[in-house]
Amino acid sequence: MRPLTGSVLLAIARVLLGLLFLVRTTPLSNLVFNRLAFVHGPLLGWPEPGWSFAWGGWVLPAPVVAAACVLRTGAAITFVLGVRARVAGLIAGGCGLLVLSQDAFGFIFTLYTLFLGVLLLALTDATATLALVPDRPVSVPSSLFTVRAFVTSIYAWAGLAKLHSAWLSGEVLSTLKEDGILSGWLIASATATHERSAITASAVGAGELLLAVLLWVPKTRRIAPYFAIVFHLALEAVAHPDVISWVLLILLLPLLEWERRPELCRRIVSRDDNRG
């Protein structure tokens, strides 16, 4: 078995994110995910008759949008397979954003993050390994730096967006529970009283900001992705927020720094050798 080095983990992230991209932008999403991720029409963002509201008022002709949808899907397939995945990822992510721009009321931060994530991985060494037609590797450390910076920015912005009284008082959390957007024993327990709601809400906001810091501090950067994984699993348990947790779980994969755990890598390789 191939050791789980940074380049291999990046490549695994590419394959998984590419597959998630393919499912989420096609009607397969309706079979796999909940109603928040429902895809109308043959492909996500397929042009419909009716008045359109595009970013900046730039409404494109329907055939152009349809072509971008098809190109996006084709490029995503080659991104997964690793056939010139750098170019493929740039096309898939670019077309994803282009189609997203045509439906201002259909804007979802999850999709924006997914498309940016694909663009980002396309620019890294994720396209140089586990690929049918690999790209030339550039630099694993800078690739990991880029992924870490992107993941950090998501936690930082999410934490900053919660720095307002309605969130910190626990009101937003309570109303989300009232509306049935958050459910389950975990959220019921965490919002049982006003005080608990306020503590939970503040802890979530502070936790996201803290994660953004811990991912960079040398002593904590190894353990921080595991905290993030636990956070996303908890979020999935209470909210099922489209596919944002899956996007981040995949992007956290290369940050696990397995190659710096020689003991673990050796054990995996030797187990594989024994089987062989």
Add this chain to the structure above:
Amino acid sequence: MYATNVETRLEFVGQSIDGSQRMISPTALAVRTTTNTRGFLGGADQFHPGPHNPAFVNHLRDLGELACVVGRPGLFKVEVILTERPRHHATESRRAVQVVCVR
């Protein structure tokens, strides 16, 4: 996604050439739009809960232009009023734009 939870209402006040005013239902606009937009406009003249949606703010003028089309004939201008308030609070914030209908 979950950082805010507000109530939003959207009103369209049409003014005819003779000076008379009439309300235009957002639902009447909804049927002329695409699926995602329809979901936001249908029944939007009543307060609805949801996250703060920048699309409303950014496209008030475009929505006004659509209201001009829906409110034909004889409409001179449309005032689009977006009202937002935190859940369980009476404090409202309002944004309004006026769109002159092209004849």
